[in-house]
Amino acid sequence: xxxxxxxxxxxxxQYTTNPxxxxxxxxxxxxxxxAFAALIVTSAFIxxxxxxxxxxxxxxxxxxxxxxAIFTVAHLAVRRWAPYADPLILPCVALLNGLGLVMIYRIxxxxxxxxxxVGETSTGSAPRQVLFTVAALILFLGVLIVVKDHRTLTxxxxxxxxxxxxxxxxxxxxxxxxxxxxxxxxxLKLPGFSIQPGEFAKILLMxxxxxxxxxxxxxxxxxxxxxxxxELPRARDLxxxxxxxxxxxxxxxxxxxxxxxxxxxxxxxxxxxxxxERVIWVVVGLSMFLVGAMIAYQLFxxxxxxxxxxxxxxxxxxxxxxxxxxxxxxxxxxxGGMFGTxxxxxxPETVPESNTDFISAALGEELGFVGLSAILLVYLILAMxxxxxxxxxxxxxxxxxxxxxxxxxxxxxxxxxxxxxxLIPMTGVxxxxxxxxGSSLLANYILVALLLRISDTARRPQQPVKPKAPLPxxxxxxxxxxxxxxxxxxxxxxxxxxxxx
Amino acid sequence: MNTPLRKVGITMLVMxxxxxxxxxxxxxxxxxxxxTDGRNSRVLLDEYSRERGKITAEEAGQVLAGVKPxxxxxxxxxxxxxxxxxxxxxxxxxxxxxxxxxxxxQDEFLNGSDPRLLVRRLSDMITGRDPRGGNVxxxxxPSVQEAAYNAMTQNGYTGSVVALDPKTGDxxxxxxxxxxxxxxxxxHDAEEQQEAWKQFSxxxxxPMLNRAIRENYPPGSTFKIVTTAAALENGMSGDSQVTSDxxxxxxxxxTTLENYGGATCQGSTLAEALKYSCNxxxxxxxxxxGKEKLEATAANFGIGMDDLEIxxxxxxxxxxxxxxxxxxxxxxxxxxxxxxxxxxxxxxxxTVANDGVAMKPQLVKALLAPDLSTIEEFTPEELTGExxxxxxxxxxLTDMMIQSESNTSGGGKDESLKIxxxxxxxxxxxxxxxxxxxxxxxxxxxxxxxxxxxxxxxESGGNRGLAATGxxxxxEIARSTISAALGGG
Numbered sequence: 001x002x003x004x005x006x007x008x009x010x011x012x013x014q015y016t017t018n019p020x021x022x023x024x025x026x027x028x029x030x031x032x033x034x035a036f037a038a039l040i041v042t043s044a045f046i047x048x049x050x051x052x053x054x055x056x057x058x059x060x061x062x063x064x065x066x067x068x069a070i071f072t073v074a075h076l077a078v079r080r081w082a083p084y085a086d087p088l089i090l091p092c093v094a095l096l097n098g099l100g101l102v103m104i105y106r107i108x109x110x111x112x113x114x115x116x117x118v119g120e121t122s123t124g125s126a127p128r129q130v131l132f133t134v135a136a137l138i139l140f141l142g143v144l145i146v147v148k149d150h151r152t153l154t155x156x157x158x159x160x161x162x163x164x165x166x167x168x169x170x171x172x173x174x175x176x177x178x179x180x181x182x183x184x185x186x187x188l189k190l191p192g193f194s195i196q197p198g199e200f201a202k203i204l205l206m207x208x209x210x211x212x213x214x215x216x217x218x219x220x221x222x223x224x225x226x227x228x229x230x231e232l233p234r235a236r237d238l239x240x241x242x243x244x245x246x247x248x249x250x251x252x253x254x255x256x257x258x259x260x261x262x263x264x265x266x267x268x269x270x271x272x273x274x275x276x277e278r279v280i281w282v283v284v285g286l287s288m289f290l291v292g293a294m295i296a297y298q299l300f301x302x303x304x305x306x307x308x309x310x311x312x313x314x315x316x317x318x319x320x321x322x323x324x325x326x327x328x329x330x331x332x333x334x335x336g337g338m339f340g341t342x343x344x345x346x347x348p349e350t351v352p353e354s355n356t357d358f359i360s361a362a363l364g365e366e367l368g369f370v371g372l373s374a375i376l377l378v379y380l381i382l383a384m385x386x387x388x389x390x391x392x393x394x395x396x397x398x399x400x401x402x403x404x405x406x407x408x409x410x411x412x413x414x415x416x417x418x419x420x421x422x423l424i425p426m427t428g429v430x431x432x433x434x435x436x437x438g439s440s441l442l443a444n445y446i447l448v449a450l451l452l453r454i455s456d457t458a459r460r461p462q463q464p465v466k467p468k469a470p471l472p473x474x475x476x477x478x479x480x481x482x483x484x485x486x487x488x489x490x491x492x493x494x495x496x497x498x499x500x501x
Numbered sequence: 502m503n504t505p506l507r508k509v510g511i512t513m514l515v516m517x518x519x520x521x522x523x524x525x526x527x528x529x530x531x532x533x534x535x536x537t538d539g540r541n542s543r544v545l546l547d548e549y550s551r552e553r554g555k556i557t558a559e560e561a562g563q564v565l566a567g568v569k570p571x572x573x574x575x576x577x578x579x580x581x582x583x584x585x586x587x588x589x590x591x592x593x594x595x596x597x598x599x600x601x602x603x604x605x606x607q608d609e610f611l612n613g614s615d616p617r618l619l620v621r622r623l624s625d626m627i628t629g630r631d632p633r634g635g636n637v638x639x640x641x642x643p644s645v646q647e648a649a650y651n652a653m654t655q656n657g658y659t660g661s662v663v664a665l666d667p668k669t670g671d672x673x674x675x676x677x678x679x680x681x682x683x684x685x686x687x688x689h690d691a692e693e694q695q696e697a698w699k700q701f702s703x704x705x706x707x708p709m710l711n712r713a714i715r716e717n718y719p720p721g722s723t724f725k726i727v728t729t730a731a732a733l734e735n736g737m738s739g740d741s742q743v744t745s746d747x748x749x750x751x752x753x754x755x756t757t758l759e760n761y762g763g764a765t766c767q768g769s770t771l772a773e774a775l776k777y778s779c780n781x782x783x784x785x786x787x788x789x790x791g792k793e794k795l796e797a798t799a800a801n802f803g804i805g806m807d808d809l810e811i812x813x814x815x816x817x818x819x820x821x822x823x824x825x826x827x828x829x830x831x832x833x834x835x836x837x838x839x840x841x842x843x844x845x846x847x848x849x850x851x852t853v854a855n856d857g858v859a860m861k862p863q864l865v866k867a868l869l870a871p872d873l874s875t876i877e878e879f880t881p882e883e884l885t886g887e888x889x890x891x892x893x894x895x896x897x898l899t900d901m902m903i904q905s906e907s908n909t910s911g912g913g914k915d916e917s918l919k920i921x922x923x924x925x926x927x928x929x930x931x932x933x934x935x936x937x938x939x940x941x942x943x944x945x946x947x948x949x950x951x952x953x954x955x956x957x958x959x960e961s962g963g964n965r966g967l968a969a970t971g972x973x974x975x976x977e978i979a980r981s982t983i984s985a986a987l988g989g990g
Contacts, residue, residue: 270512274505317540327540333527334535335543347543369528373521380517387510391503403506410513414520423523 023459026087027079033091034071041067041098044343048106051344063105066130067098070137081144082456086389089455092382093433093448097133097441099375100434102343103355103362104129110349125355125436132438136445143449150453154211154397161208167197168205168247172254184428185255198251198260199430199443203450206267206408210401213275217396244268245288249296256302259415259427265289266411271404275396310425325352329361329420333372340368355436357428360417375434376417383409389455402454405447549596550576552871554611554634556591556603558643559671559866565639566591566604571689579687585680586650589661589711590641590864592813593683597694602711603637603864604683606812610635610868617868617876633871640671640866645953648985652978653678653959660939660959660975661712661843664982667851667945667954669881670860672811673986674955675844681708714815717840718958721927722778722971723941724835726849729775729901730857731798732786733894739772739901743782751784751827758784758830761926761970776904778924780834787833792823795833801889803848803859804841809884811844811864818845836928847956848884850923850943853898854951857890858883899948906944911976918983919947924971929961937962942975946983953986955979 045060071094078085108124115122147153153160171179171186179185187194244265251261269285296303308316313323313330328351336346348354348362355362364372383406390402412432419426430440432447527535536544556566565587568577579594581587592602600608609615613634649662653676664674681704685697701709710716732741745766748759758780760766766779774782787795799805799820807817821838823829831837841849844862852859861884868877890898902921909924925941928934940963945954957979962969 270509274502274509277502277505314538314540327538330527330531331535331538331541331543333524334532334538335541336528337532337536338529347546350542364524364528369524372524372528376517376520376524380513383513384510387506387513391506396502399502399506403509407509407513410516414516417520418523421520421523421527423519 023084023461025083027075027083030078030087030090031075033087034075034094037091037095037098038068038071040095041102044099044102045105047342048102048109048344051342052106052109063101063126063130066134067101070133074137074140077141077144078452081148082452084456084459084461085452086385086455086459088381088385089448089452092378092385093445095378096375096382096433099363100359100431100436101126101129101133103348103359103366103434104436106344106366107349107355107362109344110347114349128438129436129441132441135438136441139442140445140449143446144453147450147453150398150401150450150457151395153207153401154214157208157211157215160204161212164201164204164208165247168201168251170197172250184257186257186260193438196430196437196439198255198257199439200446202260202264202267202408203405203443203446205264206271206404207401209268209271210275210397210404213271214397214400217275245285245292249292253300257428258303258306258425259419259429262415262427263408263411263429266415267404267408270407270411271400274403275400306425306427310422313422325358326420326422326426328352329358330422332361332365333421336365336368336372338369340364340366340371342366356430357416357426357435358420359431359435360420363434364421376413379409379413379432383407385455386451389451389458392458393454394458398454398457402451402458405451405454408447545596546575548612548614551613552577552633553579553594554613554636554869554871556607556611556637556639558639558641558646562638563643565641566594566683573689575689578689579684581682581684581687583647584682584684585708586646586676587641588680588683588708589675589677589713590639590646591683593681593686593709595686595694595698596689597691598686598698601709602813603639606810606814607637607865607868611637613871618870635871635876636869636873637865638867638869639864640666640669640673641675641864642673642986644988645674645982645986646676649674649676649955649957649978649982650678650680652981656959656963656978658959658963658974658978659706659961660957660963661716662955662957662978662982663713663843663847664953664955664986665847665851665860665862667854667951668860670851670862670884671866671881672844672862672864673953674982675711675713675864677710677712679704679706679708711813712958712960713843714811714813715842717816717818717842717845718939718941718960719837719839719927719929720835720841720846721925721939721941722780722835723846723849723923723925723943723956724839724841725775725778725783725833726853726898726902726923726943727799727802727804727889728783728787728790728795728833729771729898730802730853730890730894731790731795732771733897734798734890735790735794737771737786739770739897741771742769743771743774743779744785745769745774745779746781749781749784749830751830752788753825754827756827758834772901772904775901775923776908778905783833784830785833788826788830790829790833792829795829796820796823798889801859801885801887802852803845803884806885809862811862813864815844815862816842818842835925843956843958846941846943846958847954850902850921850945850956851951851954852889853895853902853921854945854948854954855895856892857888857895859885859889902944903948909942909972909976911942911972911974911980913977913980913984915980915984918980918987919949920944920980920983921946921948922976922979924976926970935967937966937969940965940969940974941971942979944979944983946987953983955982957982 042064049060074090078090105126108126111122171188178189179187181187186196186198188197251257269282272281305321309323309326313326316322317324317327332348332351343366346366348365351358351361386402386406390399393399393402409432412429415427416429416431418424430437432444553568555564557564567580569580571578592604594600594604611634618635645664659678662676666673681701686694688694747763747765748757750757760780766782767777804818809815818841820832823832828837832839848859861882863879865879867875870876899921902923906920906922922944927939927941929939930936940959943956945951957975959974963974965974
C-alpha cells in the first residue's frame with residue numbers, strides 16, 4: 001500500500017491513507033445560482049412593467065445592469081477573499097435583495113401614478129435603494145478584505161461592545177427632533193440622510209457577546225444549587241442576562257421600539273444557550289421575558305394597543321393607532337390568496353409602509369402564498385447554510401458568532417413577518433435585504449460578509465503543516481497530544497480499524 | 502457546542518414553519534373573508550378600473566350609461582346621458598357609495614364578473630384585451646321617457662310616471678321626480694361625489710327615491726278598476742244597479758263616506774258608477790263582495806307580490822288588513838290601508854288592456870356581450886299565471902274606462918288617441934281634508950289595440966293644492982306620454 005510521497009504531502013509525510021482532500025470551492029455553483037437569481041429578478045422587473053402597462057423603459061436596463069454589476073463584484077470578491085465560502089449564501093441574499101428592489105420599484109410606480117393624479121410628483125425609493133446596495137457592497141468588500149480571519153474580531157470585542165451600546169443608546173439620548181420618526185426614537189438624523197444605529201449595534205453587540213461568552217464560558221457552565229433535580233445557575237452568573245434584559249427594557253421604554261427589544265433578547269438568549277449548552281438559561285430568559293412583557297403591557301398604552309391590534313385588527317380598524325395598517329396588510333394577503341395577483345397587478349401600495357415594514361404583505365399580495373412561502377424558504381436556506389457553517393467551523397467563537405448571526409436572520413423575519421401576518425403582535429423591525437432602508441441593508445451585508453468569512457474558514461482545508469496523526473517526532477508544541485491517554489500506535493500505512501487493538 | 506447549535510437549527514425550522522402555517526391560514530383559509538371585507542378597497546378598485554358595460558335604451562341602442570376613458574387610477578369614468586331623466590332607470594354607480602338601481606341589480610353583468618361572460622373573459626385574457634363588462638339593453642323608449650319626464654318637470658310636479666307595454670310587460674318609461682344626476686355620483690373627484698351625495702340625501706324632495714317602484718301610495722279611485730273587476734268576476738255586469746247615495750255610513754261606525762264633493766251619483770249602474778267615480782257605490786260593492794273575493798282579484802293583478810323584481814326589487818303593494826266591513830268599504834275606493842306603487846297602478850290599466858292578464862313588468866330586454874352579441878334575451882311572461890278577469894269582463898271594463906275618459910277633463914285631450922282611463926284623487930296624511938290629495942291617472946291606449954298603459958301620480962295635488970283631482974293634474978301628463986308613444990308608432 002505504500003505510495004510514493006505525493007506532491008500534496010508535506011512535513012515529511014511519506015505515506016498517506018487519507019490524502020488531504022482539496023474541497024471543491026463550489027464557486028461555479030455560486031455563479032450559476034447568482035445567474036439564476038438574476039434571471040428571476042429580471043423577469044420580475046419585466047412583469048412589473050408589463051402589468052403596470054408601461055412599455056419596457058430604459059430604467060429596467062439600468063436597474064438590471066446595476067444589479068448584475070453589484071453581484072458580479074460581490075461574486076468576484078468572494079472568489080478572491082473567501083474562496084471556500086458556502087455557495088448558497090450569496091445567491092440567497094442576491095435573490096432577496098433583488099426581489100426587494102423589484103417590489104420597491106413597483107410601489108414607486110404606484111405612488112408616482114397616485115401623485116400624478118393629485119398633481120404632485122413623488123420621489124422613488126428604488127434609486128436610493130440601489131445606491132444603498134452599492135454602499136452595502138463596499139462595506140461587504142471591506143469586511144471580507146479586512147477580516148481575514150474572524151477570530152481576530154475577538155481582540156476588539158470590548159471596543160465593539162462599547163461602540164454597540166453607545167450606538168444603541170444614542171437615539172434615546174438625543175432630542176426627539178434628531179432621533180424620532182413615526183413615534184420610534186431609533187434614528188440618527190444627519191444632514192442628507194438618516195441612519196438607524198440599532199441595526200449596526202445588533203452586529204457589534206453579537207460579536208462582543210460571542211467573544212465574551214467564549215472567554216467566560218466556564219463560569220456559566222458552573223452549576224449552582226440543585227433544586228428538584230434542576231441545576232440552577234449561580235446568582236452572580238445571572239449578570240449578563242440581567243444586563244441584556246435591562247438594555248432591552250431600556251430600548252422599549254426610551255425608544256418605544258418593541259421589535260428591536262424582542263430581537264435582541266431572543267438573540268442573547270440563544271447565544272447564551274449555545275455557549276453554555278444549558279437549557280436552564282432559556283427557561284430563565286423566557287420567564288424574564290414573560291414577566292417583562294406583562295409589566296410592559298400594564299405600563300405602556302402603546303404595548304396594549306399593539307396587543308389589541310393583534311387580537312383583532314378589524315375591531316380596532318378605525319381607532320387612532322389601531323389595526324388599520326395590519327388589516328390592510330391582511331386584506332392584501334387575502335386578496336393575493338394562493339397564487340397572488342401577479343407582480344404589478346395588485347394594489348400593495350394601499351398598505352401604509354408597504355415598501356418597508358409591510359413589504360412582506362406586498363410580496364404576499366402579488367406573489368401569493370406560494371411566493372411568500374418561497375421567500376420564507378430562501379431565508380430558511382440562508383440561515384441553515386449559516387448554521388451549517390457554524391457547525392463545521394472549528395473554533396468556538398466562530399461557532400457562537402455564526403450560530404448567532406444565522407439565528408438573528410430567522411428571529412428578525414419571525415418578528416416582522418409574524419407581525420405582518422398576525423402571528424404575533426406587530427413590532428416594527430426591518431425585513432432583512434427586502435425592505436427599503438439603508439441602515440438595515442448596510443448592516444445585513446456586514447452580517448453576510450461575516451457569515452461568508454466563517455463558512456470560508458469552516459470549509460478551508462486545514463493547514464497541511466498540521467499532520468493528521470501526530471508522529472513520534474511531532475514537535476512538543478503540539479501540546480494536546482499530552483491529553484491523549486494512549487498514544488496511537490498506528491503504523492503509517494495500516495488501514496483504519498485493522499489494528500486498533 | 503454542536504448539540505445546542507443543532508437544536509437552535511431546529512428552532513429556526515419551527516419558527517419558519519410557524520410563519521408558513523400562519524401564512525396558509527391567512528392566505529388560503531381566511532383569504533375570502535379578507536378579500537371580500539367591505540373595507541378592502543382592492544377588489545372594488547379592480548372592478549372600477551375595468552371597462553363597465555353600457556346601459557342602452559331600446560331604440561337604436563341609445564346609450565343611457567356609458568364609460569369614458571380617463572387617465573386617473575380608475576381608468577374609466579361612468580357617464581350618463583340625460584342623467585336626471587333616466588336616473589330611476591339606470592340608477593347610479595359611485596366609487597364611494599356603491600351602486601344603486603339597475604346599476605346594482607345588474608352589477609355582476611355590467612362589471613364583467615357574471616359567469617355568463619366567463620368564456621369571453623378567458624378569451625380576453627388570451628388575446629390580451631382588457632376584460633370588459635357586458636351591456637344591458639333596456640325596454641325603455643327614450644321618446645316616451647322624455648315626454649313623461651318633461652311633462653312632470655315642466656310643471657314642477659313631485660311624483661312618478663310608469664308606462665308599460667300591456668302585451669309584454671316591457672317598461673317603456675319610468676320617471677320619478679324630482680330626480681338627481683347620477684353623473685355627479687360617478688365623479689372620480691371624491692369631494693364632488695361627497696358633495697353630490699350630501700346634497701341629494703339632504704334634499705327634502707328626496708330625489709334619490711325611485712317613486713315608481715320604491716314608494717307606494719293610496720291609489721284612490723284608480724283602485725276602483727280592481728273593485729269593478731272583482732264585481733264583474735263575481736256576477737255583476739255593467740248594467741247592475743248600484744247605490745247612488747251621496748254618502749254612506751260605514752258599517753259599525755258613525756262615520757260617513759261621501760262622494761267627491763258630496764254629490765249624488767249621476768247614475769245608478771255599475772258602468773255609470775265607474776264613469777262618475779261614485780265612492781258610495783264602490784264602497785258598497787266592496788263590502789258586498791267581502792274580503793276574500795276582493796283579495797283574490799287584487800292578487801291576480803299582482804297586488805301583494807313581495808318578490809317582484811324588474812330586476813330591481815319592487816316594494817309590495819297591498820290592500821291592508823281589511824279587518825272590518827268598514828275597512829272593506831274604505832278599501833273599495835282605494836283608501837284606508839290600500840297602497841300601490843305607481844308601477845302596480847300602471848299594471849291595473851295594463852291588465853285590463855291585455856284581456857285581463859297581467860304581464861310581468863320588465864326593464865331589461867337583453868343582456869349583450871361586450872362585442873354586442875346577445876347572451877340572453879328576455880321573453881314576456883305572465884305575472885301571476887292567473888287572469889284577473891275574463892277577456893269578456895276586460896272588454897266590459899274597457900268600455901267603462903272609455904266612458905270614464907270621456908267624463909275626465911284636464912289638458913291634452915285627443916280623441917284620436919283612443920284612451921281608456923280611470924282617475925284617482927287620493928286622500929292622505931293625518932288630516933286628509935286639509936292635505937292636498939295625490940292626483941292619479943291610469944290609462945291605456947288605443948283601446949281597440951292597446952300599445953301602452955300608463956300610470957301617473959302627482960303627489961299632494963301638484964300645483965292645484967286642495968282642489969287637485971286626478972283629471973285636472975295627472976291626466977295631462979299621461980296623455981302627452983301616450984301621445985309620444987303612439988305618435989312614433
